[in-house]
Amino acid sequence: QVQVQESGPGLVKSSETLSLTCTVSGDSMNSRIYFWAWLRQPPGKGLEWIGSIYYTGSTFYNPSLKSRVTISTDMSKNQFSLSLTSVTAADTAVYHCARHSDSGYCNGSRCPRSGWFDPWGQGTLVTVSS
Amino acid sequence: QSVLTQSPSVSGTPGQRVTISCSGSSSNVGDNYVYWYQQLPGTAPKLLIYRNYQRPSGVPDRFSGSKSGISASLAISGLRSEDEAEYYCVAWDDNLSGPVFGGGTKLTVL
Numbered sequence: 001q002v003q004v005q006e007s008g009p010g011l012v013k014s015s016e017t018l019s020l021t022c023t024v025s026g027d028s029m030n031s032r033i034y035f036w037a038w039l040r041q042p043p044g045k046g047l048e049w050i051g052s053i054y055y056t057g058s059t060f061y062n063p064s065l066k067s068r069v070t071i072s073t074d075m076s077k078n079q080f081s082l083s084l085t086s087v088t089a090a091d092t093a094v095y096h097c098a099r100h101s102d103s104g105y106c107n108g109s110r111c112p113r114s115g116w117f118d119p120w121g122q123g124t125l126v127t128v129s130s
Numbered sequence: 131q132s133v134l135t136q137s138p139s140v141s142g143t144p145g146q147r148v149t150i151s152c153s154g155s156s157s158n159v160g161d162n163y164v165y166w167y168q169q170l171p172g173t174a175p176k177l178l179i180y181r182n183y184q185r186p187s188g189v190p191d192r193f194s195g196s197k198s199g200i201s202a203s204l205a206i207s208g209l210r211s212e213d214e215a216e217y218y219c220v221a222w223d224d225n226l227s228g229p230v231f232g233g234g235t236k237l238t239v240l
Contacts (some may be wrong), residue, residue, distance in 0.1 A: 046132060047175065047218055047231045062228050097175060106227060115165040115220030115229040118186070120174040
């Protein structure tokens with residue numbers, strides 16, 4: 001069965017770039033069915049979708065974060081990564097990666113047209129320090 | 131402020147049936163599938179309901195989902211202490227071109 005696992009620094013300085021990697025095991029990221037997603041949850045708060053990537057490299061980002069986010073893949077390692085620039089204390093959160101299922105079409109192109117995330121990684125806490 | 135609206139909390143006693151609501155708009159709940167997640171303290175969210183009412187393998191039939199118009203509901207019958215958790219609804223939003231979450235509902239089993 002597929003598993004995903006986050007890795008990366010737990011502490012990032014304010015104004016710098018947060019970088020995390022998600023390793024996928026038990027399934028190939030080359031699947032045409034799935035997207036691969038990053039989500040986050042600030043301490044004591046709710047969940048927020050950051051963005052998703054398709055095996056072709058096509059990406060979809062949360063409009064509120066789009067100017068600072070890049071998600072990329074390394075198919076040779078079956079990994080995908082998150083880069084978030086110019087971080088502030090508001091970016092302190094537990095960051096999760098997940099498989100994003102039930103894709104559909106948006107304006108004729110494949111898109112992750114669902115809220116189906118399964119499985120999730122256990123999450124990694126990233127604290128932004130001043 | 132979350133795009134989908136959930137009551138902050140709900141409570142019930144063991145054996146009871148509780149309902150958690152999720153309210154949206156025509157661009158999300160009204161026009162797309164709703165998904166529900168259970169998040170136990172200190173753990174990652176777990177998919178509970180997909181495509182409005184379908185249960186993944188392993189999810190007890192005590193959990194059921196429904197949708198009508200721009201509102202969706204998660205019902206939990208035969209409440210157990212282990213059901214005490216945070217519950218989130220999610221739906222794709224056509225205007226934002228992304229999935230949007232509810233703020234979460236904390237279920238307390240008294």
